[in-house]
Amino acid sequence: MKRFLLLVSMALFTTDWHGELTCYTERKISLFCSWLPVPCAPKTTTYTIILKWDKISKPFERTTASTSITIERKFLYMNRAVIIWVSANYSHESCVKTKNISIIPSKAEKCAIHSISAHQLSNKLIIKWDVPKKSMQYELQYKEARPTSSQWILVPTANDAVNVTVSDLNSTSSYVIQLRCLPSEDNHCVCVWSKEILVPHKLSDKPTISANETIEISPGRINVFLQWQITQSRNVIGYYVNIERIPNSCNDRPERINVTERRVHLNLSMAYYRFNISAYNEAGESPQITYVVPDFTTTVLPGQITAIPQGNNTVVTWTPEYIPKCFVVDWGTGKEDMHMKIITKPMGNFTLDHLQPYKLYKIMVHASDICECESFMRHEGTFGVTHFYSVQGVPRTGPATVKISNIMKHSAIVKWTEVPAEDCLGFLQEYRINYTDTMKNLSLAVAVNSSTTCYLLTGLKEKTAYKVQISGVTTAGEGAQSRSQFFTTLKYDKGEFEGIVAALCLGIISTMFFLPIICSLMLRRSRKLCWPTLPNPRDSSAIQDVARIIPRANQGPTSRLLLQTQTDNDITSLHVIEEDSKASLKLQPFIEDTEDNSECDAGQSESAGGSPDICPSLLKIPEKATATERDTRAPLLSDYTSMEFSQKAMLSLALNLPPWAAHPHMEGKLNNRPGKVEQHTLFTPQDYVKQSQVVFTPTGPTLMEETSLS
Known part of the structure; x- marks a missing residue:
């Protein structure tokens, strides 16, 4: 209810403006309304259209920034009367509205006006339209196209009139017109102004060429296609195409062709032709556009012509395939400097004089069966074309760039x-x-x-x-x-410097990788050259002396294993081999009891599983030994011993051994001597005789303890 009162107050207290509000239905599916904008209103002005339906309390309203609106069918009551107005709000305090209109949507159809045409003739406007189906009266309004702020001028027309003429106009101005019908009781349609129609005072714009093409249709004949456009095409009645041959020695008027379409096809010879195209209407003719057919180059022509300079003259000769009624010779330095000569005699040469030196001339010979100037365009065909200089010189300039x-x-x-x-x-x-x-x-x-x-x-x-x-x-x-x-020029080609740097880096990396390997190989080679391979210890006299001093019969399994000859001469490490107590080498001093020795001999012969070289009675080592025996040791050898030093060491070893060890036949005598020191020797042979390889240990509490200590 408050909304309705607000709308009523707006309708009562706002001022009206001449908005020309018009509403009509379009195909009975929507309602279209349009109005004029508020004069001098800002661009931010908004318009609100209100539809107040009969017997319906809630009105329909919609706001837009445009001066027209379309309302969908779902918001309409097609058979109810409706009051429509538009309000414009362009400030917080300013509000104006149009006059109210009342319609019934189902009967509010648009009155149609078909085919309106207008043109300007001198200082008059002539407007025509089609005859309507029903008797109607129309009204016309017009204004100058420039300036845009000019006011519309209303012109009434007679009843059932289908044209109107407006006089006393400015002949140098263009005008805009609109036409609409006047409502009557017999017609229930809505009268709406037609679209604005521009009527130029004259065709002031010349046509412009939009497309052109030249093709050869036969030897010596070409087809020229031209298409153009014009901005005032709506007011154009037709076009004039004037065709002129260059040169025009006949002094005839150019041939004029009248066409209604904006294109033309013409079959011509290869001579120069000029086209002048213009548009026309009742107001007159537009300015012309000029088009000159460009040079057309072809290798297939009916004949060949030659130009031979002779002094100040040039002789042109040709040999025709047939004898036409006449030849037309064109020559010159350009399109604007051409000359023409018609030869009616059956001759095949022509002399040119008064030619300029250092100028390029073009000469064309055409054949025609009709020797009339106005017929050359249709009947002549080009026989041959050539270029020549009467006198040649050197170029006066070089290339500009x-x-x-x-x-x-x-x-x-x-x-x-x-x-x-x-x-x-x-x-x-x-x-x-x-x-x-x-x-x-x-x-x-x-x-x-x-x-x-x-x-x-x-x-x-x-x-x-x-x-x-x-x-x-x-x-x-x-x-x-x-x-x-x-x-x-460059010092390096593209990518060459980068390749050198890459190769250098690769060489450095390769050198760093292969240098250690090469040095290692060279070091090994130099060692072999400077330090020859040491002799095999098997052939050493020191080892042979040891073998003589300690008989093989007194060596246990372990010592025999250690004294086996090594086939590899390059062993440099120390081997410490630990055996169990049964397999360890233990040397027992000789005792006086000969029965034990006999038992040993018997045991050696009867033993099947053990070693035949070890006597059980010799495996027993006294638990006590004299101090003199403990202190008796073999002298230490140097790291690598020479033969002389090894012999001295063996001699010292032999002096410190008990007599029975060096001489088995003295065993009985030594055992009967009281207080005799017992001494035991353990050999660990290797490839090289070293201090650590020959170990001399005195007899201690047990031989196993001494072996562990060593």
């Missing part, structure tokens, strides 16, 4: 632009590239084809400065050179 790129250690690429045709003064035969070593002032030159604008210089020296100049060469000689270009 010379660039050096891809500079390497021994090469560089030179690029240049062509010498302009007007500066060649003759047929260009080749380009000459001069490059000079600035340090040694040594110049070299190379010639390349005239169609080439790029060359690779090779054989250059590294880290050297060069100067490059290029000139054109004609049959008359070499022309002017281009500006000097300087460059310096």
Whole structure:
């Protein structure tokens, strides 16, 4: 209820503006409403449209920033009357609204106006539209297109009128018009202004070429296709295409073609032709656009022509395949400097005089079966084309631009632009590239084809400065050179320096890896050369003396094992072999009882599982020994002993051994001597006779304890 009162208060206390609110249904599925913007309102102005339905308390409203809105079918009551207005809020205190309109959506259809056309003729506007199905009256409004702030001017029309003319207008101005019907009781449709239509005062814009193509359709004949566009195409009635042959020696008016489409196809000879295209309407003709058919190059023509300079004249000759009614000869230095000569006699030569030296001339010979100027465009065909100089000179300029790129250690690429045709003064035969070593002032030159604008210089020296100049060469000689270009070759090619660094690093790493191995091999080799292999201890006289001093019969299994000859002469480590008590070498002093010895002999013969070299009675070692016996030791040997020193050591050992050990036959006599010291010797043979390999130990409490101590 409060919402409704607020809307009523807005409708009562706000001012109206001429908003031209219009609403109509579109295909009975939606309601479209539009209105004019509030004058001088800011861009942030918002509009709220309100629909108050008959007998429905809650109105529909929607806010938008646009000046039009479409309301969907689901929010409409198609058969109920509705009051519609729009309010504009552009400040907190300012609010305006349109006048209220009342419609029934199901009957509010738009009145259609079809095919409106308008054009300006001098100072008048002529507007036409189609005849409506029902009798209607229309009204027109117009204004100047510029400025945009100009006001609309309303023009009434007669009933059932289908055109209107507005006079006394500015002939230099363009106008914008709108048309709509006037509502009546017989018509229940909604009258809406049509879209704005621009009526130019005149076709002021000229057409622009949008596409062109030239193709050969037969030897000596080409097809020219042109397409254009214009910004005022809506007001254009048609187009004029004027075709003019160059040169126009007949002084005839150009042939005019009238077309309605914006394109044209024409079959012509290879002569120069000029096209002038313009648009027209009731107001007049637009400015023309000019198009000249470009040179068309082909290698297939019906005949060949030659031009031979002879003094100040040039003789042109040709041999036709057939004799036409006439030949048309065109020659000149360009499109704007062409001359034409019609030859009706059956001749195959023509002499040109008063030619300028150092100028490039183009000559074309055309054949036609109809010798009338107005018929050449349709009937002539090109017989042959050639270029010539009456007098040739040397190029007066070199290439305007010379660039050096891809500079390497021994090469560089030179690029240049062509010498302009007007500066060649003759047929260009080749380009000459001069490059000079600035340090040694040594110049070299190379010639390349005239169609080439790029060359690779090779054989250059590294880290050297060069100067490059290029000139054109004609049959008359070499022309002017281009500006000097300087460059310096590189010391290393691309990637070369990186490769050297990589190879150096790889060499250092390889050296660090293989150097220890090489040194080790060299050290071993030098050791073999400087220190020969030591002799086999088996052949040592010291070991042989030991074997004689201690008979093999008195050695136990362990000592015999230790004294076995070693086949390897390169053993340098000390072997300490521990045996159990039964296999250990134990030496027992001789005793007087001969029965024990006999028992030993018997035991040796009867023993099957044990060693035959060990006597059981000899395995018993006295628990006590004299002090003199304990102190009796063999002298220590040096680390590696010579033969002489080894013999002395063996001699000292023999002196300290008991007599029965050195001489078994004295066993009985020694055992009968009281207080005799018992001494035991243990040998541990190795490859080399060392101090640690020959151990002499006195008899102690037990031989096992002495072995453990050693």
